[in-house]
Amino acid sequence: MSAVRxxxxxxxxxxxxxxxxxxxxxxxxxMSAQAPLTVVAGLFIIAIAVTGFDGIPIAVIAVTVALALxxxxxxxxxQKIDRAGTFYACISRGLSRPLGxxxxxxxxxxxxxxxxxLYGVFGAVLSESIASWFGTQIPWWVLAFAACxxxxxxxxxxxxxxxxxxxxxxxLEFAATLxxxxxxxxxxxxxxxxxxxxxxxxxxxxxxxxxxxxxAMAYVAVVGQEMPTAYGIEAKPKAVGRAVVxxxxxxxxxxxxxxxxxxVLLGPxxxxxxxxxxxxxxxxxxxxxxxxxxxxxGIALLLTSMFAGLVAFHNTSARxxxxxxxxxxxxxxxxxxxxxxxxxxxxxxxxxxFGIAAIVLFAVTSWNxxxxxxxxxxxxxxxxxTVLAVASLAVPVYYQRLRRTDGSExxxxxxxxxxxxxISAFVLLLAITGMxxxxxxxxxxxxxGSAMTYVLPGTILSLFMIGAVRALRxxxxxxxxxxxxxxxxxxxxxxxxxxxxVPAQRQRADTQAPxxxxxxR
Amino acid sequence: xxxxxxxxxxxxxxxxxxxxxxxxxxHTPTGAPRLGPRCLGFGLVGAxxxxxxxxxxxxxxxxxxxxxxxxxxxxxxxxxxxxxSAEVLHQLQSQWLHRDLHDWLAHLAxxxxxxxxxxxxxxxLVRRQRTLLGAVRWxxxxxNTDAVAQSRLRADVLSGTRLSSSDAVLAGLILxxxxxxxxxxxxxxxxxxxxxxKIRALDESFRQLISVVEESVTGAVLAGRT
Numbered sequence: 206m207s208a209v210r211x212x213x214x215x216x217x218x219x220x221x222x223x224x225x226x227x228x229x230x231x232x233x234x235x236m237s238a239q240a241p242l243t244v245v246a247g248l249f250i251i252a253i254a255v256t257g258f259d260g261i262p263i264a265v266i267a268v269t270v271a272l273a274l275x276x277x278x279x280x281x282x283x284q285k286i287d288r289a290g291t292f293y294a295c296i297s298r299g300l301s302r303p304l305g306x307x308x309x310x311x312x313x314x315x316x317x318x319x320x321x322x323l324y325g326v327f328g329a330v331l332s333e334s335i336a337s338w339f340g341t342q343i344p345w346w347v348l349a350f351a352a353c354x355x356x357x358x359x360x361x362x363x364x365x366x367x368x369x370x371x372x373x374x375x376x377l378e379f380a381a382t383l384x385x386x387x388x389x390x391x392x393x394x395x396x397x398x399x400x401x402x403x404x405x406x407x408x409x410x411x412x413x414x415x416x417x418x419x420x421a422m423a424y425v426a427v428v429g430q431e432m433p434t435a436y437g438i439e440a441k442p443k444a445v446g447r448a449v450v451x452x453x454x455x456x457x458x459x460x461x462x463x464x465x466x467x468x469v470l471l472g473p474x475x476x477x478x479x480x481x482x483x484x485x486x487x488x489x490x491x492x493x494x495x496x497x498x499x500x501x502x503g504i505a506l507l508l509t510s511m512f513a514g515l516v517a518f519h520n521t522s523a524r525x526x527x528x529x530x531x532x533x534x535x536x537x538x539x540x541x542x543x544x545x546x547x548x549x550x551x552x553x554x555x556x557x558x559f560g561i562a563a564i565v566l567f568a569v570t571s572w573n574x575x576x577x578x579x580x581x582x583x584x585x586x587x588x589x590x591t592v593l594a595v596a597s598l599a600v601p602v603y604y605q606r607l608r609r610t611d612g613s614e615x616x617x618x619x620x621x622x623x624x625x626x627x628i629s630a631f632v633l634l635l636a637i638t639g640m641x642x643x644x645x646x647x648x649x650x651x652x653x654g655s656a657m658t659y660v661l662p663g664t665i666l667s668l669f670m671i672g673a674v675r676a677l678r679x680x681x682x683x684x685x686x687x688x689x690x691x692x693x694x695x696x697x698x699x700x701x702x703x704x705x706x707v708p709a710q711r712q713r714a715d716t717q718a719p720x721x722x723x724x725x726r
Numbered sequence: 727x728x729x730x731x732x733x734x735x736x737x738x739x740x741x742x743x744x745x746x747x748x749x750x751x752x753h754t755p756t757g758a759p760r761l762g763p764r765c766l767g768f769g770l771v772g773a774x775x776x777x778x779x780x781x782x783x784x785x786x787x788x789x790x791x792x793x794x795x796x797x798x799x800x801x802x803x804x805x806x807x808x809x810x811s812a813e814v815l816h817q818l819q820s821q822w823l824h825r826d827l828h829d830w831l832a833h834l835a836x837x838x839x840x841x842x843x844x845x846x847x848x849x850x851l852v853r854r855q856r857t858l859l860g861a862v863r864w865x866x867x868x869x870n871t872d873a874v875a876q877s878r879l880r881a882d883v884l885s886g887t888r889l890s891s892s893d894a895v896l897a898g899l900i901l902x903x904x905x906x907x908x909x910x911x912x913x914x915x916x917x918x919x920x921x922x923x924k925i926r927a928l929d930e931s932f933r934q935l936i937s938v939v940e941e942s943v944t945g946a947v948l949a950g951r952t
Contacts, residue, residue, distance in 0.1 A: 221830070223832035234949070368950070435948050524947060524948050542761070544758065544759060544761065545762065547946065683915075685919065685922060693944065
């Protein structure tokens with residue numbers, strides 16, 4: 206064994222500049238996908254209008270608590286499994302690879318559907334706004350096509366300036382939501398009593414009839430809060446954990462505050478006004494105190510908010526496809542990136558094709574573009590949330606397996622993170638996902654029993670089945686690629702490394718390591 | 727001129743240093759990169775560190791780097807390092823408190839292309855140029871240079887008989903950087919399996935280097951900062 210002598214440390218040895226992302230960068234990158242104004246002014250108001258019940262604030266709190274509990278166990282697990290933070294790696298390693306591959310496909314197409322759905326509402330709102338501002342009628346699909354073109358270019362070229370711009374817009378949007386909500390609160394202040402203030406936060410609202418739809422809507426609205434984990438490799442240590450907490454707390458508080466201030470201000474009239482004014486309600490109410498400019502500013506920010514969502518989900522979908530290509534689940538071509546920018550080229554083009562196909566379909570059949578939003582957005586969100594529920598089961602199973610092979614690893618996490626939090630998260634997420642499926646007619650905006658209510662669960666089920674078939678074919682034809690699933694890349698598995706190096710290999714490394722390599726050049 | 731004589735690298739028909747070979751394969755014959763700068767940097771740093779492992783001066787164990795002192799190389803004569811390798815080794819030595827390989831890749835990736843480019847320029851293999859937009863390009867002096875490295879590796883993999891460990895490391899880095907489309911195009915499943923078995927048979931230090939490069943590349947693509 207050769208001894209190792211070290212040089213004296215220099216002054217610079219205290220910090221190694223690694224150009225990695227800090228907490229702020231991860232949080233803001235992840236949150237730009239959330240489009241808070243779209244959620245508050247769009248989704249929540251629609252939820253109130255459709256379900257006819259107030260009580261979104263408590264539903265958001267319930268969902269946020271479930272997601273926070275999920276992250277308690279998921280985060281340390283996924284950092285051991287694959288620091289890229291994919292659900293499908295976690296499911297592959299915790300439960301089984303065939304299930305994991307199905308989850309990977311569902312997440313990819315889930316994000317794809319969400320993004321495509323946003324084109325519908327973006328086109329519709331923009332077309333309406335142009336008509337009211339300039340008096341020119343432009344069909345929604347022309348605008349949606351234009352948006353699709355710009356998003357595709359940004360996606361392929363991964364324009365840095367676009368990222369900065371979206372970040373600034375997201376900040377403005379966040380601030381605007383806050384200002385509008387504060388003005389609502391000021392409006393409600395003279396008549397505010399303890400009982401009226403606490404009414405929208407009553408826990409009993411969670412058990413009322415119709416509550417399922419409301420919770421499911423809140424669940425659909427918070428899709429995107431799982432995003433910080435995708436920055437695991439590029440982020441500084443601990444940055445992802447803090448970003449997850451920040452993301453949950455910031456958006457959770459904003460959503461609760463915005464919906465709560467609206468319902469204390471409007472009281473029982475909220476449901477009727479939500480039905481009458483839909484996406485304009487949030488701005489109209491604010492305009493009563495802030496002047497008519499608030500409506501214009503609000504709608505302009507709503508548009509940029511949706512555009513930011515379009516770009517973010519486009520990139521997410523392209524990168525999910527890239528990961529699946531890397532692991533051999535989708536064709537290798539998916540890993541093709543743009544030279545220079547390094548953006549996943551094929552994944553990005555595929556997403557653009559999805560967008561164009563959907564816009565053409567809805568334009569040719571003259572269906573309401575908002576239906577595209579309902580179908581795409583809901584199907585996507587439900588697919589992702591289904592995977593989330595499965596992943597929450599994979600976490601405790603994974604820890605159980607770890608304990609069987611290596612007791613010390615389990616002990617380092619603790620019973621709370623390994624057992625209690627993940628299992629309670631699983632129970633909660635299972636219940637909420639069940640509510641989402643049970644109320645899918647409400648979420649999709651269709652009549653109960655119509656064809657679409659069967660298409661949605663059917664599609665998700667068939668994705669899982671296709672994934673399972675694909676995984677089993679990989680197992681028989683490319684056992685190496687099959688073994689690589691969930692281990693963070695083909696080469697990583699070929700080399701048997703990972704965050705999960707087998708103890709036997711470690712021992713060998715210890716005895717072998719100081720020996721200099723023999724290959725003389 | 728004296729500089730060039732002092733630092734001259736072996737002629738192109740002999741295997742060059744790992745990072746030099748990888749540099750040529752990661753660029754087009756006109757010197758344009760085939761990858762984003764960050765991913766390219768990760769791969770080149772991986773190759774530079776692998777060069778140090780090859781001469782026995784560096785060991786990677788459980789994701790941590792460990793510099794081996796010259797005096798401890800009792801089983802073989804210390805190999806004289808070229809200036810760039812010596813510089814990288816010095817960096818690792820002087821900041822020995824930092825041992826995480828992942829951090830080192832992220833730290834060194836920023837200027838890896840320029841450093842390897844300069845080494846090649848001193849050896850007279852590339853010329854530094856600026857594009858119309860002001861970006862720096864390292865244009866091969868002889869268009870055949872990059873083709874030589876690439877075809878040698880391809881031939882070795884396809885013939886399936888001899889693949890030195892330095893070539894297996896190179897191939898591993900190429901797979902990790904997803905450059906295989908450019909280098910191993912049209913390769914059969916059988917040859918790919920052979921290649922993977924060769925990579926799997928490498929020393930632990932190399933395997934860890936390759937996987938951490940792959941992980942870093944994945945991270946860069948996912949975070950959109952390639």
